[in-house]
Amino acid sequence: MFAYLDAGTGSMLMAAFAGGAAGIAVLVRLYWHRMLGVFSKKHREAAEDSFGDLMGKSPTDT
Amino acid sequence: MTAPADPGSFRDPLSRVYVDGDAVWRGLSDAGLADFETYAATQAYRDAQADGRLVATTAVPVAEAPIEDTWAGALRHERLRVLTYPYEWTFSMLRDAALLQLDLSRSALAEGVLTKDATSYNIQFDGSRPVFIDLGSFERLVPGEPWAGYRQFCELFLNPLYLQAIADIPFQPWLRGSLNGISPTHAAHALEGRKRFRRDLFTHVRLHARAESRYADDDASAGHDVRGELKQAGFGPKIIDAQMANLQRAVERLEWKAAASTWSSYGARAHYTDRDLEAKAAFVAGATASLDAPMVLDLGANDGRFSRVAVDAGASLAVAVDGDHLVVDHLYRALRAEGERRILPLVLDLADPSPALGWRSLERPSFVERVRPDLVLCLAVIHHLALSNTVPFDEIVAFLHDFGAMLVVEMPHRDDPMAARLLGRKRTGVFDHYDRPQWETALGHRFDVLKQETLPSGTRTLYLCRPR
Numbered sequence: 001m002f003a004y005l006d007a008g009t010g011s012m013l014m015a016a017f018a019g020g021a022a023g024i025a026v027l028v029r030l031y032w033h034r035m036l037g038v039f040s041k042k043h044r045e046a047a048e049d050s051f052g053d054l055m056g057k058s059p060t061d062t
Numbered sequence: 063m064t065a066p067a068d069p070g071s072f073r074d075p076l077s078r079v080y081v082d083g084d085a086v087w088r089g090l091s092d093a094g095l096a097d098f099e100t101y102a103a104t105q106a107y108r109d110a111q112a113d114g115r116l117v118a119t120t121a122v123p124v125a126e127a128p129i130e131d132t133w134a135g136a137l138r139h140e141r142l143r144v145l146t147y148p149y150e151w152t153f154s155m156l157r158d159a160a161l162l163q164l165d166l167s168r169s170a171l172a173e174g175v176l177t178k179d180a181t182s183y184n185i186q187f188d189g190s191r192p193v194f195i196d197l198g199s200f201e202r203l204v205p206g207e208p209w210a211g212y213r214q215f216c217e218l219f220l221n222p223l224y225l226q227a228i229a230d231i232p233f234q235p236w237l238r239g240s241l242n243g244i245s246p247t248h249a250a251h252a253l254e255g256r257k258r259f260r261r262d263l264f265t266h267v268r269l270h271a272r273a274e275s276r277y278a279d280d281d282a283s284a285g286h287d288v289r290g291e292l293k294q295a296g297f298g299p300k301i302i303d304a305q306m307a308n309l310q311r312a313v314e315r316l317e318w319k320a321a322a323s324t325w326s327s328y329g330a331r332a333h334y335t336d337r338d339l340e341a342k343a344a345f346v347a348g349a350t351a352s353l354d355a356p357m358v359l360d361l362g363a364n365d366g367r368f369s370r371v372a373v374d375a376g377a378s379l380a381v382a383v384d385g386d387h388l389v390v391d392h393l394y395r396a397l398r399a400e401g402e403r404r405i406l407p408l409v410l411d412l413a414d415p416s417p418a419l420g421w422r423s424l425e426r427p428s429f430v431e432r433v434r435p436d437l438v439l440c441l442a443v444i445h446h447l448a449l450s451n452t453v454p455f456d457e458i459v460a461f462l463h464d465f466g467a468m469l470v471v472e473m474p475h476r477d478d479p480m481a482a483r484l485l486g487r488k489r490t491g492v493f494d495h496y497d498r499p500q501w502e503t504a505l506g507h508r509f510d511v512l513k514q515e516t517l518p519s520g521t522r523t524l525y526l527c528r529p530r
Contacts, residue, residue: 005179009280009288010273011213016292017273018212018265018308019301029295034286 065128069424070183077198082128086117086141086195089124089133094198097175098135101200106169110194115162117142117186117195137197143357143379145432148182148218149238150408150416152391153226153318155192156233158398159185160219162192164310167211171303176203180211182218182243183426189379189403190394206293209302215309216266217243224249224267227316228256232387234409241420246270262312320388337518342472343368345515345524346439347375349470356436359383359465361412362443366393366405372439373404380404381433385411412443412461413451430464438462440471441524442480448496449484455495455504463508469527473501478521498523 007015016023016030065082072078076094080087090098101107102121110116118140127136148156159182167177177199184196221244222233229252236244244252250271257263280286346368350356355378360369363382372380382405384390393407410416416429440462447453453461462469474481476497485493505511509527516523 005210005214007208007210007213008274009277009286010275011270012208012288012292013277014265014270014273015208015212015305016297016301017269018305020304020308023297023301023304026292026295026297026301030291033291033295 063128064130069422070420070426072421074178074198076201078129078133080127080129081141084141086139087127087129088137088139088198089127089129090135090137090198092134095135097201098137098197100202101170101175101197104170104173104175106166106173106175107200109169110166114188114191115166115194116197117193119197139195139197142186142188142193142195144381144406145427146187146406146408147237147416147426148222149234150410150429151187151234152387152394152407152409153223153233154391154394154398155187155407156182156219157223157313157316159192160215160223160313161310162194163215163219164306164313166194168303168306168310170200171203171299171306174203174299175200176207176209176299176302177201177211180209180215180219183241187406189406190397191403203299205299206297207289208292208297209305212305213246213270214243216246216249216270220266220309220312221246221249223313223316224263225252227318228253228263230318230320234387238416238419241426246274262308262315266309266312318391320391335519338522339367341515341517342441342524343371345526346371346441346470349468349526350375350377350437353436353468356468357381357434358437358439359433359435359467360439360441362441362446363393363407363439364389364442366397366407368439368441369405370402372437373402377437378404379406381435382407383410383412385409412447413453433465435465435467437468437470438465440469442472442474444471444501445474445478445481445484445496449481449488449493455501456507459504459508463529466529469509469525469529471505471525471527472522473498473525474522481521 013027016026065080065087068079068081076091076097078089080089111119120138122136122138124131124133124136127138129136162185163180167180170177178201179199184194184199185192186195222237225231225236225244226233231252246267249267253263253267280288350358350372355376358369358372358377358380360372360380360382363369363384366382369380369382382393387409390407390409397405397407410429418424418428418431419426444458447458448455462471476482476485485496505525505527508530510530511525511527513526514523
């Protein structure tokens with residue numbers, strides 16, 4: 001997406017796993033959200049829109 | 063005038079490297095320049111510049127750099143005299159390089175800058191000291207993004223180190239065969255059944271390999287937006303730092319418990335007399351001192367004894383090359399402990415030096431193209447090349463001539479104890495050509511002999527030669 005290296009999905013999840021207790025908490029939340037269906041396309045777009053409104057356009061996202 | 067672009071620097075679209083004389087120039091795109099300016103404003107950057115962990119760098123106007131004017135920004139880097147690659151480093155060198163990568167990544171992260179990659183090719187050795195050379199690697203942290211360099215760190219630092227430390231599999235041939243390093247899956251296969259209960263190995267190798275194969279379909283089909291999901295689940299820089307700290311602990315506890323290798327006690331040099339060693343040292347010192355602060359390439363350097371003689375006699379740098387990984391690793395650790403920075407130890411089989419590798423075979427030049435010394439030392443090597451590797455004299459001389467430098471070469475005669483031992487393994491008559499007159503004829507085809515001296519024991523002769 002932004003970086004010139006593609007971090008594979010597995011490696012990205014591993015990043016959280018290797019990131020100690022806080023990282024594992026992120027994984028738990030991620031799977032919990034998946035179970036609740038928080039990541040439906042509609043929901044995601046809404047979340048990204050509001051994130052964009054809040055942060056402005058991200059610097060490398062050109 | 064635009065300097066030639068470095069053929070190894072094309073991967074990151076945000077910057078590109080050009081080499082010109084004593085300097086290395088880097089062109090930066092708009093985003094690359096903004097990234098650099100952010101990093102350059104940090105204390106982490108100033109500290110790393112001050113103590114030499116980062117290659118000396120200054121920002122210059124694009125118009126003053128020999129690069130295309132389409133770049134938004136330009137940097138000038140100090141040029142290192144020799145480029146080396148991880149497949150020529152020892153275990154401890156790769157380990158120190160890994161720790162430097164993590165050290166710089168963590169200190170930058172604390173100030174909102176992330177290293178976008180983590181490749182061992184971003185590190186070079188300035189003598190015996192690792193230096194990070196890729197300023198294009200630092201970018202502004204994007205909140206919620208995972209560290210894209212994690213996989214690369216495992217492939218190019220951690221897995222090679224694991225292989226050597228845990229399975230005693232040398233990593234150099236593997237890295238030379240695969241510039242992308244050792245994938246988690248392959249590392250998991252190679253380390254299967256070993257150290258089952260070691261947590262860092264489980265996480266970074268086994269689980270990493272399983273996660274990759276489990277989510278390979280996701281990568282292909284873009285099923286989940288894992289990046290977005292991680293962000294929403296609260297992923298942030300604290301977790302990246304914990305991940306890097308975890309890797310740092312894993313690297314720090316790695317140790318290569320190698321048994322003695324063939325040459326590891328060679329430093330004792332039982333077969334030499336003290337007088338021979340003194341005469342040899344004087345010859346090498348004289349040859350070095352006759353040149354102006356030369357860069358010396360010591361082929362078959364073993365424990366680095368004559369590389370030390372060369373730097374003490376005024377050489378600005380000695381590249382100490384030997385095929386014995388363990389001996390070179392000992393040398394590296396000794397140099398680090400002493401703070402001796404003028405010697406760069408490398409692992410290399412002289413009968414099979416590093417070829418040109420990578421994209422169009424231009425990305426990573428061959429050893430002979432990269433290492434351009436002023437003086438070559440080739441001591442106690444000829445009999446190994448001629449007898450153990452059965453390379454003809456003419457070929458050996460041609461190889462030495464490839465460096466285009468002055469040469470000090472030692473020829474052990476047939477009656478030298480070491481040469482006699484190697485000859486004793488051969489069938490009678492097959493190596494009759496191994497003698498001094500034939501050697502001198504071969505040498506004379508490509509070099510002018512300026513000086514020669516037979517050592518006090520009378521079984522070895524040294525030659526100082528100029529290439530023709």
